[in-house]
Amino acid sequence: MEIKEKTMEDQKVAIMNYKGALKDMDVLVSKLTGWVEVEEIETAGDLFAIFYNNPRTAKENEVVY
Numbered sequence: 001m002e003i004k005e006k007t008m009e010d011q012k013v014a015i016m017n018y019k020g021a022l023k024d025m026d027v028l029v030s031k032l033t034g035w036v037e038v039e040e041i042e043t044a045g046d047l048f049a050i051f052y053n054n055p056r057t058a059k060e061n062e063v064v065y
Contacts, residue, residue, distance in 0.1 A: 012041065019064045022055050 016032055018024065029047060036043060052064040 014041070017065075019062065021061050022063045022065075025049065025065070 014032055014036060016028055018028055032047070049065050053062070055063045055065070058064070
C-alpha cells in the first residue's frame, strides 16, 4: 500500500463523531443539516459516514461513526 500526502486549501468542514445505535443516524443527520442551514454554509457534496467498526457485527449501541 502506498501512502500519499496531500495539502488541501483551507475549508470549513462539519464533523460529528458518535457511538451508539445506527438507528440514531437520522436524528444526527437532521441536527447536522439544520446547523449547516443556520450557518448558511454552501455544501460541496453529499453527506457521508465513516464507520470505525462494522455496524453489522457491533453491538446495537456500540456502533462508532
